[in-house]
Amino acid sequence: xxxxxxxxxxxxxxxxxxxxxxxxxxxxxxxxxxxxxxxxxxxxxxxxxxxxxxxxxxxxxxxxxxxxxxxxxxxxxxxxxxxxxxxxxxxxxxxxxxxxxxxxxxxxxxxxxxxxxxxxxxxxxxxxxxxxxxxxxxxxxxxxxxxxxxxxxxxxxxxxxxxxxxxxxxxxxxxxxxxxxxxxxxxxx
Amino acid sequence: xxxxxxxxxxxxxxxxxxxxxxxxxxxxxxxxxxxxxxxxxxxxxxxxxxxxxxxxxxxxxxxxxxxxxxxxxxxxxxxxxxxxxxxxxxxxxxxxxxxxxxxxxxxxxxxxxxxxxxxxxxxxxxxxxxxxxxxxxxxxxxxxxxxxxxxxxxxxxxxxxxxxxxxxxxxxxxxxxxxxxxxxxxxxxxxxxxxxxxxxxxxxxxxxxxxxxxxxxxxxxxxxxxxxxxxxxxxxxxxxxxxxxxxxxxxxxxxxxxxxxxxxxxxxxxxxxxxxxxxxxxxxxxxxxxxxxxxxxxxxxxxxxxxxxxxxxxxxxxxxxxxxxxxxxxxxxxxxxxxxxxxxxxxxxxxxxxxxxxxxxxxxxxxxxxxxxxxxxxxxxxxxxxxxxxxxxxxxxxxxxxxxxxxxxxxxxxxxxxxxxxxxxxxxxxxxxxxxxxxxxxxxxxxxxxxxxxxxxxxxxxxxxxxxxxxxxxxxxxxxxxxxxxxxxxxxxxxxxxxxxxxxxxxxxxxxxxxxxxxxxxxxxxxxxxxxxxxxxxxxxxxxxxxxxxxxxxxx
Numbered sequence: 088x089x090x091x092x093x094x095x096x097x098x099x100x101x102x103x104x105x106x107x108x109x110x111x112x113x114x115x116x117x118x119x120x121x122x123x124x125x126x127x128x129x130x131x132x133x134x135x136x137x138x139x140x141x142x143x144x145x146x147x148x149x150x151x152x153x154x155x156x157x158x159x160x161x162x163x164x165x166x167x168x169x170x171x172x173x174x175x176x177x178x179x180x181x182x183x184x185x186x187x188x189x190x191x192x193x194x195x196x197x198x199x200x201x202x203x204x205x206x207x208x209x210x211x212x213x214x215x216x217x218x219x220x221x222x223x224x225x226x227x228x229x230x231x232x233x234x235x236x237x238x239x240x241x242x243x244x245x246x247x248x249x250x251x252x253x254x255x256x257x258x259x260x261x262x263x264x265x266x267x268x269x270x271x272x273x274x275x276x
Numbered sequence: 277x278x279x280x281x282x283x284x285x286x287x288x289x290x291x292x293x294x295x296x297x298x299x300x301x302x303x304x305x306x307x308x309x310x311x312x313x314x315x316x317x318x319x320x321x322x323x324x325x326x327x328x329x330x331x332x333x334x335x336x337x338x339x340x341x342x343x344x345x346x347x348x349x350x351x352x353x354x355x356x357x358x359x360x361x362x363x364x365x366x367x368x369x370x371x372x373x374x375x376x377x378x379x380x381x382x383x384x385x386x387x388x389x390x391x392x393x394x395x396x397x398x399x400x401x402x403x404x405x406x407x408x409x410x411x412x413x414x415x416x417x418x419x420x421x422x423x424x425x426x427x428x429x430x431x432x433x434x435x436x437x438x439x440x441x442x443x444x445x446x447x448x449x450x451x452x453x454x455x456x457x458x459x460x461x462x463x464x465x466x467x468x469x470x471x472x473x474x475x476x477x478x479x480x481x482x483x484x485x486x487x488x489x490x491x492x493x494x495x496x497x498x499x500x501x502x503x504x505x506x507x508x509x510x511x512x513x514x515x516x517x518x519x520x521x522x523x524x525x526x527x528x529x530x531x532x533x534x535x536x537x538x539x540x541x542x543x544x545x546x547x548x549x550x551x552x553x554x555x556x557x558x559x560x561x562x563x564x565x566x567x568x569x570x571x572x573x574x575x576x577x578x579x580x581x582x583x584x585x586x587x588x589x590x591x592x593x594x595x596x597x598x599x600x601x602x603x604x605x606x607x608x609x610x611x612x613x614x615x616x617x618x619x620x621x622x623x624x625x626x627x628x629x630x631x632x633x634x635x636x637x638x639x640x641x642x643x644x645x646x647x648x649x650x651x652x653x654x655x656x657x658x659x660x661x662x663x664x665x666x667x668x669x670x671x672x673x674x675x676x677x678x679x680x681x682x683x684x685x686x687x688x689x690x691x692x693x694x695x696x697x698x699x700x701x702x703x704x705x706x707x708x709x710x711x712x713x714x715x716x717x718x719x720x721x722x723x724x725x726x727x728x729x730x731x732x733x734x735x736x737x738x739x740x741x742x743x744x745x746x747x748x749x750x751x752x753x754x755x756x757x758x759x760x761x762x763x764x765x766x767x768x769x770x771x772x773x774x775x776x777x778x779x780x781x782x783x784x785x786x787x788x789x790x791x792x793x794x795x796x797x798x799x800x801x802x803x804x805x806x807x808x809x810x811x812x813x814x815x816x817x818x819x820x821x822x823x824x825x826x827x828x829x830x831x832x
Contacts, residue, residue, distance in 0.1 A: 102449055105398070106386055113391050147576075154573040160395045160415055163449040260448060267446045 090145030094123065096168045096175060096247050097153060099138040100130060100256045102161040111138055111162070114155045120144055124177075126244030132256065135163060139175075139247050164256050168249065175247035179224040181215040181231055182239035188213060191234050201227045212238055221245065279409035281309055282441045285337050287698050289313045289324040293341025294381055295368030298433035300339075313698065313727060316719035318345050320691035322352025323717070325363045327695030329356075330678045331653055331703075333486075335416050336363040336695060342370060343381030346427075347388070351685055353423045354392040358682025359507060360484060362421035364412050371431040372400045385427040394422030402435035410444035418445075419452030420571045421484060454572055456587035456595070463583045464542075464566045465599035471540035473608045474500045475531070475563075477523060477552075480507035480681075481545015481570065487590035488512070488674055491544065494593045498603040501612060503531030505546050506666055509677040514650065514670035520612045524552040525816045526663040529825050530615035532816065535560050536823040537611075544568040545589050548578040549682065558821040568592055622827040623813050627668070632807065635783055637661065637736045640804040641668040644706060644734055647790045652704040652732075653678065655696050657689030657713030660742035663812045665708045673703070687716030693731045694723055704794065707733045711763050712741040718769070724799045725773040732793050735803045738810065739763055746811045750829055751818070770801040777801035 101107045108127060115122050123141040130137035142149070149167045156165040185208065188194045198205065198215070201223060207214035217227050224242055231237050249255075280288070288310055292300045303312055315321045318340045325336030340349050346367035356363045370379040389396040395415045399408045405428075412424040468474055482491050488511055495502055501520045504511055512519040521528030523535070535541065541563040546552070553559045559579060567574070567581040568589050575584040585592045627638035641664050645652070650670040655678040656662040662679055671677060678696050680688040693707035714735055724731060745759040770777035776796055778789040786804065793800040814825045 106390060106396075109387065110390050117391075151573075151577060154575075154577075158571070158573045160447065160450045263448045263451075267448075270446075 090147065092143045092145055093169060094141055095144055095149045096170070096173055096245065097138075097140045097142065097149070097156070097165065098168065098247065098249070099140070099156055099165040100132070100163040101136050101138070101159070102163065103129075103134050103136050104161050107136065107159075107161060108138070110159050111140075111156055114152055115140075115142065117155075118148055118152050120148065120152065124242070124244035126246050128246075130256075132260070135256070139245055141245050164259055166255065168247070172251065173247040173249050175220070175245050176218060177221055177224055177245050178216070178218045178243040179228070180239075180241050181217070181228065181237055183213050183215055183231060183236040184238055185210055185213050187234065187236045191236070194234055194236065197227070197230045197234070201230075203227060279406050279439070279442075280337065281306070282443075283409065283413045284334070285310060287311045287313065287328060288337045288339050289315055289321040289328070289695065290339030291315055291318050291321055291341070291345060293345045293368060295342040295370055295430045296339060296345070296366075296428070296433075297368075298430065299366070299368070299428070311698075312339070313694070313723065315691065315694075316722040317717065318348035319351055319687065320694070320717055320720040320723060322349040322363065322365055323355070323685075323688050323691035324695030324698070324723075325365075326352055326356050326359075326361045326688075327655060327678050327692030328699040329362050329695075330692070331675045331696045332699035333484075333675065334362075334699070335413060336361070337366065338363065339366050340368070341381065342368040342385070343383050345381075346383060346385045350388065350392070351683075353389055353425060355680050355683040355685045355688065356423035357392050357394065359680065360421050360480065361423065362416040363423045364416055364426060365423065366426045366428055368433070369398065369427045369429045372429045373431065375429070385425060389425040392423075393425050396425040396427070398427040398429065399432050400429045402432045402437035405432065405437065406440060406442040407444070410442040411447070414444045414447070415450070419450075420481075453570060453588045454586040456585065456592055460583055460585045461592065461595045462599065464585050465596050467540050467564055467566055467583060468498055468500075468542065468596070469599075469601050469603070472605070473534075473538045474498065474540045474542060474605065475534055475538035476500050476502035477541065477543040477546050478502050478504040478508045478511050479544065479546025480505065480511070481568075482508060482511045482589055483545075483675055485545060485570070485589045487545075487588075487593055490590055490593040490597070492516075494597045494600070497597050497600045499605050499609065500542070501531075501534075501605070501609050503528070505549070505552055505681070506662075506679060507677070507681045508546065509666060510671040510674060513672045515672070518609075522666055524549075525554065526666070526812055526814070527552075528615070528667075529619040529814055529827065530612035532822040532825055533615055534612065536562065536821065538563050540564050540566065542566045542568070544593065545570070547574045550578070553578065553822065554816045555819055555821050560822075618827065619814060630807075633782070634807045635781075635786065635804060636810055637664040637738070637806050638668045639783065640734065640736060640786060640806060641665055641708065643786055643790055644732075645669045647794055648704050648706065652676070652706045653696050653700060655679070655689055655693035655705060655707045657707075657709040658684045658686045659710050659713060660738075660746065660810070660812050661689075661708050661710040661713070661736045663743075664736070669708070676703075686713040689713055690717050690733065691720045691723075693733070694720060694727075694729050697729050697731050701730075705731045707731050709733065709735055710742060711735065711737045711739065711761060721769070721773040721775060725775060728798050730798050733799070733801045735766060735801060737763060737766070737803055737805050738808045740808060742810070743812070745809070749809070749811060766801065766803045775799045775801050777803065779803040779805065781805045
């Protein structure tokens with residue numbers, strides 16, 4: 088069974104407890120999956136952290152990964168998405184050589200083409216900032232590399248928002264709280 | 277202490293040490309309410325807690341110190357995770373001011389145990405104790421049970437906090453029992469109603485869910501044959517007519533072969549472990565599969581299923597049963613007979629009535645089972661003793677098999693039997709062990725001695741690590757690499773611990789010794805010197821299909 092691997096985006100919401108990141112990443116290790124990118128931050132829900140993880144995988148494997156993550160006690164929900172289900176974005180910084188940059192007239196064209204910002208300039212180096220899709224970020228890198236200008240390069244992890252009309256995590260938490268209230272009310276009666 | 281008592285803890289297995297001393301000091305005053313059993317090694321404490329939990333259905337608790345105390349307990353945590361056993365290990369930890377400084381007996385216990393426990397938490401403040409213990413209890417016991425580790429920093433043990441009893445039965449991120457889709461109930465019932473050759477696979481989940489009666493009604497309504505996993509052996513009585521035996525590598529012939537002949541395969545509270553399925557590529561490919569489970573992560577994990585019935589099987593089995601038509605599958609049920617006959621002729625008869633003078637393992641186990649009227653709790657170690665126990669010991673009581681299934685922990689038997697005996701003081705508890713496994717935790721004879729734990733230890737001594745030797749014999753060209761073992765004089769060892777014992781070499785002596793063992797008030801060690809190179813059969817060779825069981829193995 089040789090399934091095609093595609094880049095999945097896994098979004099996990101968990102309680103903000105120590106050691107949660109370990110628990111989430113350990114699931115990937117056990118399934119022998121490399122994490123392509125990882126972003127963890129506070130979510131819009133108080134006390135809840137959001138993990139955006141990308142990994143190349145086939146669907147049966149990614150399903151197992153998501154179930155194993157969701158099984159962790161303090162994980163609220165875990166879901167996987169393909170690129171059509173989400174709007175995603177990332178940021179990259181490129182440190183380029185100022186002398187090389189100024190010597191090459193193509194450099195300005197590249198900057199305009201990608202709508203990239205220059206956020207720092209001195210005689211030795213300049214810093215270019217680009218946000219956008221993964222493809223744009225990589226493509227800009229390739230072009231700057233071709234100009235022999237790149238001194239350093241860094242990409243953020245992907246951040247993503249689902250394009251679904253349902254806010255699953257909020258609804259899940261409301262549902263859980265309602266269930267809990269119901270069972271408490273039953274006990275009191 | 278108050279938290280533990282509040283949750284109904286009456287028995288704790290433990291071993292003191294530096295960082296857990298404040299708790300032990302408190303225990304000194306709680307002696308009347310909480311019975312602390314001093315073991316001889318922390319691995320013994322956790323296995324005893326497991327044995328206690330398995331037969332009682334309650335949470336087993338063990339108490340150990342930090343560092344080596346905690347790491348010694350880890351095998352049991354992993355074991356409990358694999359076998360869904362509700363235990364809590366409370367381990368001391370260095371004071372929070374020393375955390376991360378490589379302090380004496382400090383180990384990153386939460387880091388170590390997170391992947392092998394249901395929940396692992398470090399208590400750093402006294403005011404968190406009641407909450408953490410309440411949460412630990414709820415998590416260990418609810419849903420699919422499992423082990424919880426509480427890593428208890430010494431400063432939090434010493435600090436004072438206002439104690440408010442706390443019971444917890446809600447964690448917003450944790451759905452202990454998933455919602456059942458009504459559609460899945462209907463689909464399952466439809467498939468079963470149409471089935472010509474249904475086969476039900478019964479796992480420990482039925483016992484954990486207390487759904488033994490629901491299972492029987494389910495089976496009887498549609499007259500479906502069933503087989504159990506190793507851990508599910510005591511769900512149905514051994515002599516129950518629809519019980520067709522055990523599944524898996526060393527299971528019975530009938531259920532294994534018929535797994536690949538049935539048209540609907542219905543699994544309840546079992547997880548299609550590789551020891552059950554053998555080669556997945558040829559496993560039940562002809563059948564529609566229905567899987568009842570409480571853990572969504574088990575669905576489609578090893579085999580793809582047609583209908584998944586999530587939820588508590590006590591409810592879901594009953595819901596499906598309501599929709600079942602009365603049915604009979606007599607011809608199908610009768611199809612097991614030919615395999616039973618074959619197995620009986622080729623394996624069971626020669627095992628129980630061997631031509632040689634030397635005893636087989638099977639006849640020893642059979643004799644003990646008969647003498648206890650099949651009512652004893654059987655705790656096994658791991659290896660040949662375990663498989664022979666599974667075959668020749670018969671069960672009539674619920675929760676009467678305790679064995680290390682998933683992790684396969686040698687050394688589990690003796691301490692788990694101690695725990696089982698504390699949970700069921702009125703039952704006969706038999707610890708069936710081999711000479712290899714017994715020596716892995718033999719120090720617990722000290723606990724047996726001190727507590728006068730009335731367990732009956734049946735040692736099947738073949739002077740070999742029998743299961744590995746069997747594989748070497750069958751699959752490694754008879755090359756016995758480090759499986760032959762020189763054994764101590766077990767009678768002298770038992771004598772040293774003040775435990776009555778007998779070594780038997782013949783079947784005549786065996787009968788007498790079993791009677792003496794069962795008549796003895798308190799512990800007893802029966803050493804049966806058995807055939808050294810017996811191979812446990814039937815067997816599915818590694819990599820083969822469930823319907824390719826060997827009934828015999830001819831030595832060259």
